[in-house]
Amino acid sequence: MISRAGARQLSTGSCLRQGRTVQRACVYRGTAEATAEMTGTMRSGVNEVTEWIEQHVRRLDSERVPLADAAGRVAAAAVAAVVRVPPADRAAADGVALRADETIGASGYNPLELRLVSSGAPPARGSAVIIAAGDRLPAGTDAVAALDQVQIGVDGRCEIAEPVGSGNLVERAGTHVEAGAPLVGSGQRLDAYAIGALAASGVDALRVVRRPLVRLVLTGRALAEPGRPLAAGGVYDADGALLEALIARDGGQAGPARWTAGDRAALAAALVDDGADIVLVVGGTGPGADDASAATLASVGELAIHGVAVRQCETAGVGVVPPATSVFLLPGAPAACLWAYELFAGCAVRRAGGRPAALPFRARPMALDRKLVSAIGMVDICPVVCRAEGRIEPITPFAEAGLAAALRADGIVIVPEGSEGYARDSEVLVYLFGE
Amino acid sequence: MISRAGARQLSTGSCLRQGRTVQRACVYRGTAEATAEMTGTMRSGVNEVTEWIEQHVRRLDSERVPLADAAGRVAAAAVAAVVRVPPADRAAADGVALRADETIGASGYNPLELRLVSSGAPPARGSAVIIAAGDRLPAGTDAVAALDQVQIGVDGRCEIAEPVGSGNLVERAGTHVEAGAPLVGSGQRLDAYAIGALAASGVDALRVVRRPLVRLVLTGRALAEPGRPLAAGGVYDADGALLEALIARDGGQAGPARWTAGDRAALAAALVDDGADIVLVVGGTGPGADDASAATLASVGELAIHGVAVRQCETAGVGVVPPATSVFLLPGAPAACLWAYELFAGCAVRRAGGRPAALPFRARPMALDRKLVSAIGMVDICPVVCRAEGRIEPITPFAEAGLAAALRADGIVIVPEGSEGYARDSEVLVYLFGE
Numbered sequence: 001m002i003s004r005a006g007a008r009q010l011s012t013g014s015c016l017r018q019g020r021t022v023q024r025a026c027v028y029r030g031t032a033e034a035t036a037e038m039t040g041t042m043r044s045g046v047n048e049v050t051e052w053i054e055q056h057v058r059r060l061d062s063e064r065v066p067l068a069d070a071a072g073r074v075a076a077a078a079v080a081a082v083v084r085v086p087p088a089d090r091a092a093a094d095g096v097a098l099r100a101d102e103t104i105g106a107s108g109y110n111p112l113e114l115r116l117v118s119s120g121a122p123p124a125r126g127s128a129v130i131i132a133a134g135d136r137l138p139a140g141t142d143a144v145a146a147l148d149q150v151q152i153g154v155d156g157r158c159e160i161a162e163p164v165g166s167g168n169l170v171e172r173a174g175t176h177v178e179a180g181a182p183l184v185g186s187g188q189r190l191d192a193y194a195i196g197a198l199a200a201s202g203v204d205a206l207r208v209v210r211r212p213l214v215r216l217v218l219t220g221r222a223l224a225e226p227g228r229p230l231a232a233g234g235v236y237d238a239d240g241a242l243l244e245a246l247i248a249r250d251g252g253q254a255g256p257a258r259w260t261a262g263d264r265a266a267l268a269a270a271l272v273d274d275g276a277d278i279v280l281v282v283g284g285t286g287p288g289a290d291d292a293s294a295a296t297l298a299s300v301g302e303l304a305i306h307g308v309a310v311r312q313c314e315t316a317g318v319g320v321v322p323p324a325t326s327v328f329l330l331p332g333a334p335a336a337c338l339w340a341y342e343l344f345a346g347c348a349v350r351r352a353g354g355r356p357a358a359l360p361f362r363a364r365p366m367a368l369d370r371k372l373v374s375a376i377g378m379v380d381i382c383p384v385v386c387r388a389e390g391r392i393e394p395i396t397p398f399a400e401a402g403l404a405a406a407l408r409a410d411g412i413v414i415v416p417e418g419s420e421g422y423a424r425d426s427e428v429l430v431y432l433f434g435e
Numbered sequence: 436m437i438s439r440a441g442a443r444q445l446s447t448g449s450c451l452r453q454g455r456t457v458q459r460a461c462v463y464r465g466t467a468e469a470t471a472e473m474t475g476t477m478r479s480g481v482n483e484v485t486e487w488i489e490q491h492v493r494r495l496d497s498e499r500v501p502l503a504d505a506a507g508r509v510a511a512a513a514v515a516a517v518v519r520v521p522p523a524d525r526a527a528a529d530g531v532a533l534r535a536d537e538t539i540g541a542s543g544y545n546p547l548e549l550r551l552v553s554s555g556a557p558p559a560r561g562s563a564v565i566i567a568a569g570d571r572l573p574a575g576t577d578a579v580a581a582l583d584q585v586q587i588g589v590d591g592r593c594e595i596a597e598p599v600g601s602g603n604l605v606e607r608a609g610t611h612v613e614a615g616a617p618l619v620g621s622g623q624r625l626d627a628y629a630i631g632a633l634a635a636s637g638v639d640a641l642r643v644v645r646r647p648l649v650r651l652v653l654t655g656r657a658l659a660e661p662g663r664p665l666a667a668g669g670v671y672d673a674d675g676a677l678l679e680a681l682i683a684r685d686g687g688q689a690g691p692a693r694w695t696a697g698d699r700a701a702l703a704a705a706l707v708d709d710g711a712d713i714v715l716v717v718g719g720t721g722p723g724a725d726d727a728s729a730a731t732l733a734s735v736g737e738l739a740i741h742g743v744a745v746r747q748c749e750t751a752g753v754g755v756v757p758p759a760t761s762v763f764l765l766p767g768a769p770a771a772c773l774w775a776y777e778l779f780a781g782c783a784v785r786r787a788g789g790r791p792a793a794l795p796f797r798a799r800p801m802a803l804d805r806k807l808v809s810a811i812g813m814v815d816i817c818p819v820v821c822r823a824e825g826r827i828e829p830i831t832p833f834a835e836a837g838l839a840a841a842l843r844a845d846g847i848v849i850v851p852e853g854s855e856g857y858a859r860d861s862e863v864l865v866y867l868f869g870e
Binding site for chain 1: 501502503506507518520521522523527528529565566567568569570571582610611612618619626627628629630631632633634635636637638639640655657661662665667668669670671672673674675676677679680681683684721722723724725726767768769773797834835836837838839841842868869
């Protein structure tokens with residue numbers, strides 16, 4: 001595993017070569033430093049990448065949006081109630097608003113008769129007002145008799161046959177929320193309930209964290225776009241569609257994907273183009289002759305880390321292009337691309353958008369129905385399906401089933417570098433997919 | 436509780452009156468039948484409403500969308516892979532493609548030397564091809580030697596110092612997915628992983644369930660729109676914003692809200708207007724003089740159920756307007772509106788859109804940190820917050836805190852009609868908010 005200091009050296013071009021670098025340079029016609037990391041002894045750990053993200057990716061600035069557009073967004077600052085809720089004392093149910101003290105002594109033998117008046121003016125003593133749930137309590141009244149407590153005659157009068165306590169069926173002003181009371185905190189995700197509570201208290205617009213704009217750069221030469229026929233040796237691009245959906249899930253917005261088709265000049269141009277908050281370069285991350293992504297990033301910006309100790313995405317990398325845009329290098333194989341996104345690029349998208357950087361999955365301890373085998377030396381991401389309550393079973397791994405494993409799985413187990421896996425019936429932490 | 440047969444009678448106008456109907460009719464100047472249900476003995480149970488929804492709300496028809504627009508949608512039919520993945524045998528890593536049988540006997544003392552040729556033509560015996568991960572395996576070769584298994588010279592030759600097994604580092608055609616293999620099932624929600632897997636197998640468009648178009652009809656007279664000043668006695672409308680966010684959460688789309696401001700003709704017109712899949716009428720559901728929603732629905736369509744045995748939303752109702760559009764009557768008080776949506780209208784929105792009708796919350800047994808008291812006779816929805824691991828505490832109920840209780844709570848406990856609540860340390864099922 002490479003230290004952060006080591007990674008910085010790499011990124012600034014200092015020489016960190018290993019035994020076979022000379023042979024490799026013949027294949028990998030780019031930065032020999034980046035190649036060196038591919039030897040297996042120099043991969044960075046997951047924590048180093050996530051620490052790099054913490055240092056380099058900040059929550060974005062905010063924008064003001066109407067409340068109607070704020071659902072699902074992240075509040076950029078605390079928001080307080082504009083008005084109290086309820087704004088005034090009001091009836092909690094349909095009924096008759098009256099003065100409670102007038103009803104003392106009322107009974108079936110001695111009913112109190114009140115004159116029904118319109119709700120315009122404050123009712124005089126000896127009168128009452130028909131009131132609907134939610135109506136403001138008329139001045140002078142202090143209680144509501146429910147409809148089943150009162151006999152309403154056809155002569156403009158009503159009868160009360162029991163005493164009504166002061167405040168009966170009255171919602172007091174401000175009992176739900178006082179004006180100025182905090183409703184949502186900075187960084188809080190705005191769900192429907194928050195939107196409703198903000199609307200009730202008179203908030204009609206608020207500042208939310210800007211959605212990160214993410215540029216996708218697809219470097220593959222043999223990628224077929226959706227709907228086009230597949231040439232011999234070509235593959236349909238899965239990464240573009242996959243990443244667009246992942247970015248949307250994480251609160252970002254993907255700009256139109258750039259297809260550079262293995263052209264290094266086009267890749268360099270796409271890297272330094274304006275406007276994006278985060279750039280994802282897909283493909284060309286390996287040590288092969290055609291793998292130009294790391295070298296190109298190093299030439300137009302800074303390559304901070306290349307090579308991570310995760311079996312599913314060991315050629316992933318991170319860096320920066322001017323002015324200070326984070327760039328993530330994602331392997332082109334779709335399952336590798338997926339995990340380089342979920343573990344690294346996705347953290348940056350979520351963090352920039354004000355969401356928690358962690359995997360957006362629910363983690364739950366569950367027991368293994370079969371043993372789970374993992375080779376020591378790298379973090380291993382193992383797809384599993386749920387069996388009986390609280391139990392899981394490993395399925396064909398990403399190396400053999402590709403992206404289809406993610407589709408079939410209910411979740412994953414992340415086996416640390418130093419572990420060879422777990423015995424049957426072990427309790428392991430499962431990250432369950434889905435919302 | 437009213438039987439389904441009773442509900443049908445009500446909806447067709449048969450007479451089911453109770454003791455105080457004559458007095459009530461004076462206040463509730465609409466269908467006396469609907470009023471009768473408000474007496475408390477005739478409310479429908481939650482199950483009757485959900486059964487009504489099962490009978491009256493069907494999954495909508497489908498529409499074809501590009502894969503790029505399909506994330507979050509529900510597949511209307513099973514989708515199979517168009518092409519196999521990988522489409523051909525390919526290299527699983529960067530390296531050298533060769534004939535495995537030629538490497539038998541290779542060792543450090545007796546290295547095998549191979550001539551490196553370009554990847555255009557099938558390599559002759561005694562030669563090999565430098566290959567990148569994901570490249571199609573050249574005809575005639577059957578294995579890939581990884582870069583750390585091979586010494587690549589500057590003279591157009593390479594040396595192999597160990598045998599390479601046939602199929603080494605080769606991904607066989609179709610091992611991830613065979614052409615025609617089912618990828619997603621009918622009714623499956625399309626997450627990012629499904630989108631990626633579909634793209635990889637050549638699917639560029641598919642049929643998804645149409646999103647239900649939901650019309651909101653806000654009947655309140657004293658509602659202030661967001662951003663307008665609050666008149667005396669007025670309140671800011673929370674229900675419109677709340678419902679729009681809930682409908683979007685559940686996969687529907689809310690059309691522009693209609694504000695009828697207590698005008699019955701406008702309400703009748705809004706009910707029979709064209710185009711919506713589901714109509715939500717907000718407010719005017721009670722037995723008061725101004726409550727016209729149930730009567731208006733009965734006059735222009737069919738009122739099937741009015742009044743439900745749920746304390747938080749007892750004046751909710753359901754019915755139909757021609758041609759066969761489901762109409763939900765939601766109380767105007769925001770917390771009541773919320774629960775009438777979550778328990779009833781939301782089921783219809785989710786079901787019409789092809790999602791599970793159940794509450795979109797995670798249910799988990801947890802222990803009560805304090806006793807939870809509920810009056811017998813109606814279902815009671817009690818907001819709770821999570822305390823120590825696996826424990827919850829009831830908070831100020833919706834009746835006292837309104838929508839703010841939903842904002843403060845982490846979830847709810849639903850206490851059945853026949854229960855007076857639960858003792859401290861009881862284990863209860865908690866519906867946890869959030870995705």
